[in-house]
Amino acid sequence: MKSTKHTLYSFIIFIMLAACENQQKETTPVTTIAFGSCSSENNPLPIFDLVVEHKPDLFIFLGDNIYGDTKNIDTLKTKYQRLANKSSFQNLKKTTEIIATWDDHDYGWNDSGKEYPLKEESKDVFLNFFEEPDSSSRWGHQGIYHSYDYEIDGNKLQIILLDGRTFRDRLKPYKNEFENDRRYSYYTKDYAPYTHADSTLLGEEQWKWLEKQLEKPASIRLIGSGTQFGIEWNGYEAWANFPNEQQRMLDLIDKTKANGIIFLTGDVHYSEISKLKTDFYPIYDFTSSGLSSSWHFATPNKNRIEGPIMDNHFGLLSIDWNKKDPKIKMETWDINDNQRIEYNIKLSEISFKN
16 A cells, blocks of 8 residues: 555656646747848748748848848838748748848848938838837837847847848948959959948947847847858958947957857858857857858858858757756758758857856
8 A cells, every 4th residue: 555655646746747847848938049031022932831840939030031122112012022922931920939130132222221211111111021019119219120038947048130231331342453353263342341440330329229238147149130240351241341340349248248149140142150269259150041042152251160051041049058058059951951050069168257
């Protein structure tokens, strides 16, 4: 009889533990983040169905979410509607939380910045399309920058989405009297780096906001940017065209002692991981670009440590919070569901030393 009671007691404990485990599963925190950029509304976009099969907790659109390229706001709305009508997009929206920022083509015009005449109208279309709540602070300031905070078993995940268009100065054309100097072996440089300190990419309002975000406590911070942050200058669009802004970002991270920063970027129509060495900890830039768009070459990048992957793909970032030193896994999955990149780091590798 004593043995029977002990067995019954053990069984009850087992059931209670199983119930607690199931309850935890029902409130699964955001630990797996899919992301991508460059999705033409004129393509079928089956990649979204593949994203759903991987069951991410969240999907981040990083820009060029459509190819608007227009100065007619009705045309922009029509192109967003084409994306909305895709069954694969509807599948993604039905099953996965979505957040988004923009880059040039969905902002409105190729390579454009603050000079784009319809930026306010474009903002309204963007926020309505992604169903931004009326209570969102995005409606109350210029641009669409925003941040999201997630609590995961005592850890905090912060996702910061930057606006690299609304406040950005015009790109500086690359000019050289020697045409050969303007070319790499297979492409022409379009833009040169700014040398004067008053050039801006984010603008003062956004910089002040960003500093406040980085001062908040967080274990891991993902910073979404339409253009690449961690690559070397190559003559195309990138943070490297605004080296003072790039350095200002690094100085701000150092000043605020913000741990766990990884950049998620798009724009270039291929996937790669760049590692930018700094005086505090390395800044990883995980680029996923090519949900449906493609390109025929990758530009030089001495900071590249993985890739490039030229096929259509999406990025996947997973955080294992169960480890004492959380593991962060970065993956690129192509349109055929082949894993093309896997790169793992520990949180301690991207944290300030005590």
